[in-house]
Amino acid sequence: MKVFLGAAPGVGKTYRMLDEARRRRERGTDVVVAFVECHGRRSTVEMLEGLEVLPRLPRRYRGAEFPELDLDAALARRPEVALVDELPHTNTPGGRHAKRWQDVQELLDAGIDVLTTVNIQHLESLNDVVQKITGVPQRETVPDEVVRRADQIELVDVAPEGLRRRMAHGSIYAPEKVDAALSHYFRVGNLTALRELALFWLAGRVDEGLQNYRAEHGIASVWETRERVVVALTGGPEGETLIRRASRIARPSSAAAPARDDLRRTSLRPGGDLLAVHVARSDGLADANPAALAAQRRLVESLGGSYHSVVGDSVPAALIDFARAENATQLVLGTSRRGTLVRALTGRGIGETITALSGDIDVHMVTHEQSGRGRRLPVPGRLHSPVRRITGPLAGLVAPVLLTLLLSQTRGAVNLTSDILVFLVAVVGVALLGGVTSALLASLTASLLLNYYFIPPIHRFTIYDGNNVLALLVFAAVAVVVAVVVDRAARLARRAARATAEAETLSALAGSVLGGQSAIEALLTRLRETFGMDSVALLRRTPEDDGTYLDEPARREEIAQVGPRRTAVGERPADPVSAQAVEEVPVGDDAVLLLCGRPLPAADRRVLAAFAAHVAVALDRAHLAEVAAEIAAEIEPVKAADRMRTALLAAVSHDLRTPLAVAMASVSSLRSKDVEFSAEDQQELLAGAEESLGRLNRLVDNLLDMSRLQAGALPLDLRATALEDVLSAAVHSLAEGPRPDAEGPRPDVRSHGLDRAPAVLADGPLLERVVANLVANALRHSGGVPVLVIASALAGQVEVRVVDHGPGLPADDRERVFLPFQRLGDTDNGSGVGLGLALSRGLAEAMGGTLAPEDTPGGGLTMVLTLPADPS
Structure with missing residues (x-):
């Protein structure tokens, strides 16, 4: 799979993909266009000429027809290369996969190479970051791992100014959409931030590939492709000084500017990488303070770095080995805490030894307040080396x-x-x-x-x-x-020192697991670092697995794996006497740890067993969390139905009784023989009865519509609908007939841009009800100020904004207003049961749109109704 990655729509991903397809076809490759979306761009359509294009599969949903990728036709055609555009696309219901990336996975499993496209804002890990930058939520996402597994990722990059010029020339959107796009999503700041996200994400992917290459080819020398700083921690009081100094070396800008939390959270850190390592010695030099190490680990992680713990007989050798394995370019050490006399008696210390062994790694000796104030003498090393x-x-x-x-x-x-x-x-x-x-x-x-x-x-x-x-x-x-x-x-001293080192390792292990987001991956990472393995994998046994190496890898399911390299599941190493020995450690009843690297001595078995026990507990916790989530998912609809029932009874008990009482009183008065009513009084009583019965009728209609929406049984007739006609009919309905919320003359509603907006794909009568509800709600809170209805088009969507200048709505209540039977700020009896906005959002989503509230500049509330534009 080859992915063409872009920072924003219009950078030319599809064009570049088609250009690649044409070159491959000229070289004799069998290339087929399975699905490509040209968006009406002339240059992209021209690139399709001469390429075989598979017919699209029409799929009907809620009364409309949507063209989709014909997966079965692509599998039957079985080309060498298939072009599939828009990898994160959500398929129309009715197919066997919910997402297009799952269709692509099936093509890959069938042996078909795939060229595809994706924008950086559609990556799952960056979804919230992009929404924070642009203010636009991305509802179609693809897991990062799907894109990371691609054999090639090519960045299609355009400078923000160039992309805006391309937009202004009409090369991306139609002329009527250009102004809205340039003033909203395609602002220079948005495009610059998205471009930076794309570059950093791809840089991380490239760095990962480089590490795998170095490991596969046994390259131990440092390649200075980017700064990677390792700081050595002893658990002493100088640790914080060393960490902050190393952080400034790794990222010089961090001293002058705040940390970029969003980038750090997605492992897209500007500058170099910061890695802190503590060597737990097994020869008796075990004077680390666990509490100090825990505090230093938290400091490292808060600065965007990672904390590591390794066991080594020789601190200099362990540090150098770790630095070379991580392709570190710089190593930060604290100056010795030994006094002058001790240094004279014991000779060269750890810092001098590391400097002599460092080779092409730069070593920084950082002074601190504890320099020369003394420390314990080292105890002699291994007894029987x-x-x-x-x-x-x-x-x-x-x-x-x-x-x-x-x-x-x-x-x-x-x-x-x-x-x-x-x-x-x-x-x-x-x-x-x-x-x-x-x-x-x-x-x-x-x-x-x-x-x-x-x-x-x-x-x-x-x-x-x-x-x-x-x-x-x-x-x-x-x-x-x-x-x-x-x-x-x-x-005995050796045994005690070994126990101390093991305790330090397990303490660091527990801290990393508790502070990490993924307990299993954190455990495997610590296991690999502690024992110096090339890779560690956690596999789940299937019933066919007898616990030995098998020739069928499918009999074991991989749960997690860390490290750049390991022997394939179920296969023995090619060279039985090579250092790539494979060892299995049982974890619980149905899982196994697969360790690739050096053979482990018997002395390490106890710590390895502790790791396996921790992994078993983590697996059990993960399973329990899944079961709890499933139970919660099953119980939540019941709770929601119970809450709905309670709210319905509370609301309807009042709102049904009031109009019923008025209607019954009017009818009873008219039938009474004790009082003679004049013609005017009779008309007034009849009007009151008619109004009350009308309110009852609307209430019942709303309740029935809500029940149909929740059951998915509301009939839709989606067709091209002009917004100007819908607004006119909605305002007319508000001015006619008995209404509890907008009585009197024709409402003061003004519109802008509705005549220029393209037609939307919607059910006309239902859309009229939605607009009428929104306008009526705005009139009720506008305080006499005219309500403004604005329409604009952007990226195949049409936005209708209903603007009022009333008191507005607190941020905490903005989602509550869309719940049934909520009447926030309404104390009068004519407000209804609070189904208006809930029904409006339900109808909008049923027609493939959205309804969301925003602040009105200068005060008030704006309801934003987004609907798909009619493709014709």
Whole structure:
């Protein structure tokens, strides 16, 4: 699939798509136009010449006919490439898919390549952002993931000024629509903001593709395509200083301007990326403050960055590995908190080591208030690393020999007791270095050398003095005991440090899950980072899955996946001894974690089991949330019906009784033989009865219409309808006959633009009722000021604005007025049961339109009725 992405209508997406199709056809590719909307643009229509165009499928809905993509015809034709315009389009009811992008997915599944178009405002994640910028809600959206999965995304870009010139020349809309478009949606500010959204969204998609490419090809060097700043956090008090400094490095403009919340929320951040990382060491250096780390994580996320936690034996190596994996260009560190004396004794610190290992990554050493104020000394590292497994026994052999050579030069000046103590210190040192085995070897070697070189008779393995025998035996015993104790203490310290590192990891995990929007994805991300895996996937087993690797990937359904690369589901790695080992971890009864990367040591199994337990809980919570949503969806109609019934009884009990009482009193008076009424009195009583019965008739009609609307059984006859005729008939109906809301002479209603507006596709009598209701409502609140009705056309839609200059309506009440049986601000008994606006919105939506309130400039309320223009 190739997507042509645009920032706004009219940039030329369809034209570019047709141009691509013509080039492919010239190269011999079988290309078919499945559905393309030209919108009457001459240049686009000309591009269709010479291309095979499939007939459209007419589909009737509510009395009107709409042309749609004929999916079955496209599948039967089976071209190599199909052109499908307007990916987010909502299909007319009656087909097997609600959205056109689902039709496109079926074409792709059938092996047909697709060229399609989409505007940035139709992406689901940006829907609310675009509405906030332009003030226009976008009702047709497509999930971001559908567009991200495209093999190619091409941006069709036009500068705002150029697009407005194209609009003014009549290349996009008809001349009568140009002025309205330029003054509303196509303002320079709107177009500039939409263009920026498109560029940033596409930049994120390109960056994602680059990361996948680097991972697939094993590229470890840094490609400076964009600034990506990593800040190292220890949990110390200097963390906030480092985070803010790194944020200014990543996004220089953030220091001078407010953060762009809308862009940050959609991962479209201007400038570079900010990543904070904490290395939880497993060698005992575990002095991080969990509360401080949690506060620093919140600060990073508030600045638009992301927080990460990894476990590493060497902090410099872990930081460099993380930075290279993220393609970081800059690394921010705090200057050492160790004092001058400690630095002199311990040598090069973490900052100097990272600088030496950084290569092409820039390292920033940031000073802070805690510099040089001291910190804990590092505890020696891994007990049995490969180097120490070699150097330990070697030291057990070499150290006693070197001590023998040294002490032989001081014979006579140093007595036997001192010699034994010196050898004992050497054995303890060997125990610290290589463990108990190396210490035993050193003890044996030292005992033999002491006997041969220092205990009389010298240069013989015999001992004359019994005290010397006792001293040698005590030396050997003490050396062994001390070596065992030292080794055990080191092992316990190692175990405690490991537990501390695991606790830090799980604490960071819990914090990230609680603070994230998607618990499962946050868990998988932390799992991948903690264990250094290439990718992690969560799969759901199907009944056919026996828990082993299968040759049929369809037997497992993927729930979530993080990381740029992993072995295909159900397949073994191509090279069994490669680093891309695949490991399965059961999660609950019907799910499994698939880990791709390095083999995990046994020591990591406990933390891995904790991750799996967290994932199982997250899955259960997600399932419960789905069940709760389904139950709520089933209960809500019942609650709504109950609320409707209660409101109906409350309203009708008054509004039916009042006109009934008036009509009955009038009729009873006329039939009474006790009083003789004059002709004028009789006419007045008859008029009162007629008016009351008329109110009852309208009430019943409204109730019946509302019930038909809610049941979807209201008959519609949609046809081309002139707005000028509708308004004239509506005003005439308000001036004629008994009315409770606008009695008296012809209402003062003025119109503008109705004679120039195109005809709308609507049911004439129903549209007349809608306009009459809106005008009557405006007259009732206008305070004697004339009501203005304005019409304008834009993008295939016609807007009718009914403007009053009354007291207006609070923002909190604007949706309540469209609920049945609501009479906000009406205290008189002639207002009816409050069905007017509810019925008007229902009728408007039934005819394919919308009804929404807006503020009137200078005070008042404007009702905006939007209807589709007649396509003819």
